[in-house]
Amino acid sequence: MALVLLFVTVVLFSVCEVSMNAVYRVGDSAGWTMIDHPDYKRWASTKRFHVGDTLIFTYLKQYHDVMEVSHHDYVHCKTNFAKAVYHTGSDSVSLTKPGEFYFICSNDGHCSAGQKLHIKVHHI
Numbered sequence: 001m002a003l004v005l006l007f008v009t010v011v012l013f014s015v016c017e018v019s020m021n022a023v024y025r026v027g028d029s030a031g032w033t034m035i036d037h038p039d040y041k042r043w044a045s046t047k048r049f050h051v052g053d054t055l056i057f058t059y060l061k062q063y064h065d066v067m068e069v070s071h072h073d074y075v076h077c078k079t080n081f082a083k084a085v086y087h088t089g090s091d092s093v094s095l096t097k098p099g100e101f102y103f104i105c106s107n108d109g110h111c112s113a114g115q116k117l118h119i120k121v122h123h124i
Helices: 002-019 040-045 071-076
Strands: 024-027 054-058 066-069 084-086 090-094 097-106 118-123
Touching: 040 118, 066 090, 071 097, 084 090
Parallel strands: 024 054
Antiparallel strands: 054 090, 066 084, 066 097, 097 118
């Protein structure tokens, strides 16, 4: 009986872990944009990101894109050495490991005007 109870507990924890993964629309209803200058730093500060969560970047692809970059490139808005580039207008980024992650828009002046995102991803 104890072995069955242990098995059921492990299965329940596994299901709960999967169901706890969150999906975040970057910028909430504003999306990934320059219109009205969303404060992505403030947006991220209200969230706690975990491995298994997903970021959704929604934007007009003729005006924006999303680049994952290093901390240095984030600070200096450099686009030469992107780790990943997204440009569909509705990009899904899975957070598969803990750590610091940095995203910018590569269009001229957008990053320096605040279209950039820094998040910290935690273990579950």
